[in-house]
Amino acid sequence: MNEMLRIACVSRRFGGIQAVRDCNISVQSGSITGLIGPNGSGKTTLFNLITGVYSPDEGEILFEGKTITNLPPSRICHGGLSRTFQITRLFWEMTALENMIVPIRQVGFRSLLGPDMFRNEIDRAMGLLERVGLTHLKDEPARKLSFGQQKLLEFAAILMADPKMVMLDEPAGGVNPTMIRFIMDLIRDLNKEGVTFLVVEHNMGVVMELCDHVIVLDQGTKLAEGSPEMIQTNPAVLDAYLGT
Numbered sequence: 393m394n395e396m397l398r399i400a401c402v403s404r405r406f407g408g409i410q411a412v413r414d415c416n417i418s419v420q421s422g423s424i425t426g427l428i429g430p431n432g433s434g435k436t437t438l439f440n441l442i443t444g445v446y447s448p449d450e451g452e453i454l455f456e457g458k459t460i461t462n463l464p465p466s467r468i469c470h471g472g473l474s475r476t477f478q479i480t481r482l483f484w485e486m487t488a489l490e491n492m493i494v495p496i497r498q499v500g501f502r503s504l505l506g507p508d509m510f511r512n513e514i515d516r517a518m519g520l521l522e523r524v525g526l527t528h529l530k531d532e533p534a535r536k537l538s539f540g541q542q543k544l545l546e547f548a549a550i551l552m553a554d555p556k557m558v559m560l561d562e563p564a565g566g567v568n569p570t571m572i573r574f575i576m577d578l579i580r581d582l583n584k585e586g587v588t589f590l591v592v593e594h595n596m597g598v599v600m601e602l603c604d605h606v607i608v609l610d611q612g613t614k615l616a617e618g619s620p621e622m623i624q625t626n627p628a629v630l631d632a633y634l635g636t
């Protein structure tokens with residue numbers, strides 16, 4: 393397997409807090425890689441650094457062997473790397489269907505939209521809404537969807553960009569077991585179709601069942617990595633969790 397994403401010696405500080413410290417992480421192409429760690433260990437900051445929301449103080453981030461350090465988020469998304477947010481970001485007054493179309497425009501894809509292109513975009517959005525089981529809600533404003541449906545909508549919306557790699561920040565957080573199962577199946581199916589995943593998740597059952605490789609962060613740096621089985625029995629990992 394090839395390396396899709398590399399985080400090399402990356403650090404980022406916020407005032408007196410060293411949120412990410414000399415972090416080295418590699419995500420293999422075609423994998424479902426889990427990123428776990430206690431609250432405040434730097435997982436979301438790392439996502440923000442990878443997707444260009446923040447710039448690292450030090451270090452470099454490479455996507456498919458090319459540096460994306462300091463690129464703006466739109467360029468990174470355009471390059472094939474998309475993410476969801478721990479707190480779902482949608483346009484609450486817009487319909488589910490509009491939420492599928494608007495982000496891709498903002499990112500600057502297909503800026504020269506003719507009527508045919510627009511038709512294609514809607515068809516594609518409808519296909520993805522069907523895939524996540526939200527077709528019947530396409531004309532509802534996003535705020536009317538359940539929490540789990542909002543997460544699915546955000547997930548579907550980032551797929552509009554046809555990403556090579558998707559980063560999910562707590563996809564199972566606050567979601568009922570049936571919906572968790574649905575989201576896991578969706579991730580697995582997309583993975584079989586060639587999408588690489590980096591998943592932050594607190595639900596260990598989900599991480600252990602879904603991921604083929606797990607990276608553990610503690611205090612902003614990598615504490616351990618390995619197969620789910622190895623991670624579950626690693627004393628340093630157990631310490632980091634029990635110690636907090």
Ligand SMILES: Nc1ncnc2c1ncn2[C@@H]1O[C@H](COP(=O)(O)OP(=O)(O)O)[C@@H](O)[C@H]1O
Pocket residue numbers: 406409410411429430431432433434435436437438
């Ligand atoms: N924008 C920010 N400003 C100040 N501190 C931040 C900011 N973002 C994250 N932090 C701090 O960085 C540390 C890591 O946070 P975060 O990356 O959200 O952890 P996790 O997602 O693993 O829970 C925490 O101490 C958090 O308070």
Ligand SMILES: [Mg+2]
Pocket residue numbers: 435436437478
């Ligand atoms: Mg977080």
